Amino acid sequence: AQTVTQSQPEMSVQEAETVTLSCTYDTSESDYYLFWYKQPPSRQMILVIRQEAYKQQNATENRFSVNFQKAAKSFSLKISDSQLGDAAMYFCAYRSVGNTPLVFGKGTRLSVIA
Amino acid sequence: GAGVSQSPSNKVTEKGKDVELRCDPISGHTALYWYRQSLGQGLEFLIYFQGNSAPDKSGLPSDRFSAERTGGSVSTLTIQRTQQEDSAVYLCASSFGGLGNEQFFGPGTRLTVL
Numbered sequence: 001a002q003t004v005t006q007s008q009p010e011m012s013v014q015e016a017e018t019v020t021l022s023c024t025y026d027t028s029e030s031d032y033y034l035f036w037y038k039q040p041p042s043r044q045m046i047l048v049i050r051q052e053a054y055k056q057q058n059a060t061e062n063r064f065s066v067n068f069q070k071a072a073k074s075f076s077l078k079i080s081d082s083q084l085g086d087a088a089m090y091f092c093a094y095r096s097v098g099n100t101p102l103v104f105g106k107g108t109r110l111s112v113i114a
Numbered sequence: 115g116a117g118v119s120q121s122p123s124n125k126v127t128e129k130g131k132d133v134e135l136r137c138d139p140i141s142g143h144t145a146l147y148w149y150r151q152s153l154g155q156g157l158e159f160l161i162y163f164q165g166n167s168a169p170d171k172s173g174l175p176s177d178r179f180s181a182e183r184t185g186g187s188v189s190t191l192t193i194q195r196t197q198q199e200d201s202a203v204y205l206c207a208s209s210f211g212g213l214g215n216e217q218f219f220g221p222g223t224r225l226t227v228l
Contacts, residue, residue, distance in 0.1 A: 004156075006156075037219075042221065043203060043205075043221050043222045043224075044219065044220075044221050044222075045157075045205065045207075045219035046219075047216055050216070091156060091157065093157075099145045099164055099209060099211055099215065100162075101147055101149075101159040101162050101170070101173070102147075102149075102157070102159070102207075102217060103159070104149075104156035104157040104158075105156050106154070106155055106156040107156055
């Protein structure tokens with residue numbers, strides 16, 4: 001079975017600075033998808049960024065980018081120019097190929113300091 | 115509506131009572147997922163429906179939990195004889211069928227068992 005580990009329960013960053021959230025996973029599959037979700041206090045899970053394992057190029061979405069290291073099974077999220085609205089729980093998630101359920105890490109609570 | 119909706123938003127019940135949680139997926143989405151988020155934990159998969167196929171119930175924690183999906187649309191998660199450890203946020207997600215499609219989440223139902 002696949003597992004996802006987020007080793008940082010809490011992180012903080014100064015507004016306008018850059019922060020990196022860590023995620024590692026364990027799988028024997030060669031093709032899969034990786035995601036970062038944001039969960040603000042409203043509880044609504046919002047997809048931040050996704051990465052297909054067969055793509056070597058790291059995904060980027062505006063201020064959000066990932067460092068995908070397939071051999072190391074690492075998938076970190078970098079948030080540049082942090083904003084107050086970035087404060088939330090961030091979850092790393094894994095999904096096998098196909099319409100299968102997501103496997104989540106336990107999350108990292110990000111605080112943004114003005 | 116445009117997104118996944120869940121009702122009720124919050125539910126408080128007494129130990130031993132049965133509860134029903136409802137999920138309305140996005141119109142046209144063939145896949146529907148239920149997850150549970152306990153305090154301080156990541157999201158845990160419960161059950162997954164895909165079209166007319168038999169549901170994947172492998173994540174249900176006990177036989178007190180069941181779910182159905184009527185007409186390929188609305189889903190109801192039922193917890194019988196609730197226990198205090200059932201207290202959690204129950205999240206529903208839906209997606210189109212096919213490979214790698216994004217799961218869209220509802221706002222969740224916070225269940226408190228006294």
